[in-house]
Amino acid sequence: MGNLVSVVVITYQHANYIKQCLESILMQQTDFDFEIILGEDESSDGTRDICIEYANKYPEKIRLFLRSRKDVLYINGNPTGRFNFIECIKEAKGKYISFCEGDDYWVDPLKLQKQIDFLEANPDYTIVASNTNVVNIEGDITKVINNPTATFSIEDMIKTNFLGHATNTVVFKRTLLSSEAIQSMMGSPVGDWLIWLIMLEKGKGYYMADILGTYRMHGNGAWSGKSADDKIKTMLQIYDFMLTVFPNYSLNIQEAKANYILAFQSKKKKAKKSVFYKIYKKIFK
Numbered sequence: 001m002g003n004l005v006s007v008v009v010i011t012y013q014h015a016n017y018i019k020q021c022l023e024s025i026l027m028q029q030t031d032f033d034f035e036i037i038l039g040e041d042e043s044s045d046g047t048r049d050i051c052i053e054y055a056n057k058y059p060e061k062i063r064l065f066l067r068s069r070k071d072v073l074y075i076n077g078n079p080t081g082r083f084n085f086i087e088c089i090k091e092a093k094g095k096y097i098s099f100c101e102g103d104d105y106w107v108d109p110l111k112l113q114k115q116i117d118f119l120e121a122n123p124d125y126t127i128v129a130s131n132t133n134v135v136n137i138e139g140d141i142t143k144v145i146n147n148p149t150a151t152f153s154i155e156d157m158i159k160t161n162f163l164g165h166a167t168n169t170v171v172f173k174r175t176l177l178s179s180e181a182i183q184s185m186m187g188s189p190v191g192d193w194l195i196w197l198i199m200l201e202k203g204k205g206y207y208m209a210d211i212l213g214t215y216r217m218h219g220n221g222a223w224s225g226k227s228a229d230d231k232i233k234t235m236l237q238i239y240d241f242m243l244t245v246f247p248n249y250s251l252n253i254q255e256a257k258a259n260y261i262l263a264f265q266s267k268k269k270k271a272k273k274s275v276f277y278k279i280y281k282k283i284f285k
Contacts, residue, residue, distance in 0.1 A: 099170055
């Protein structure tokens with residue numbers, strides 16, 4: 001019957017974390033088959049050796065793809081894992097895709113079962129996520145992302161990517177992600193947020209109360225590792241990119257962008273002595 005779910009794991013310089021990530025996926029208890037699409041981006045810290053070890057140990061479960069740094073895509077002049085991310089999505093064969101980056105991990109052995117049960121029973125929903133822990137580099141819980149259990153829409157997601165720290169809990173319908181949509185991620189300032197919007201353009205999203213995953217906050221994270229300057233620039237670019245991909249929601253996008261700018265202008269007035277003032281002054285003249 002094949003794998004119902006493809007778990008996409010992209011990893012780079014995660015030697016201290018990748019074992020915990022893979023073990024948390026392998027511990028999943030399901031009444032369906034799932035595969036792990038593991039993309040290793042030519043790390044220099046031993047991550048690649050660990051991935052090879054696990055792929056050899058679990059050949060029936062893990063499909064390993066060894067990337068080259070020559071293929072790395074640069075966005076705003078910074079190297080990213082976007083090529084690895086996109087190529088792994090292309091390899092996914094399941095009806096559904098779940099994400100777990102190599103420095104994150106799951107905490108519930110029924111994580112996949114709970115979410116797939118929901119999506120299979122509610123075909124009008126295209127994406128599901130859940131609450132998640134946030135840990136520091138030592139692995140200590142510093143915060144719990146505890147959003148209200150609720151249905152959410154594309155309009156909600158345009159306002160802000162409230163799944164940012166919960167990406168490792170997301171499951172969505174791969175069958176609704178066209179090859180054209182995947183290709184559009186090449187030019188997008190962000191990858192996961194675009195996918196959420198594509199899913200929500202075709203159905204509803206649901207946020208579960210369970211804490212199913214853990215997001216690790218550290219200096220090398222795809223978002224947490226960005227400077228404040230880069231974060232602001234990226235957010236503005238994201239909203240501009242949304243306008244080209246989702247023209248039917250242009251008013252919602254323009255409103256969200258305006259609110260974002262106003263929020264930072266307000267912060268600028270209150271924080272003229274802060275280290276971020278020069279950044280605000282440069283961008284919001």
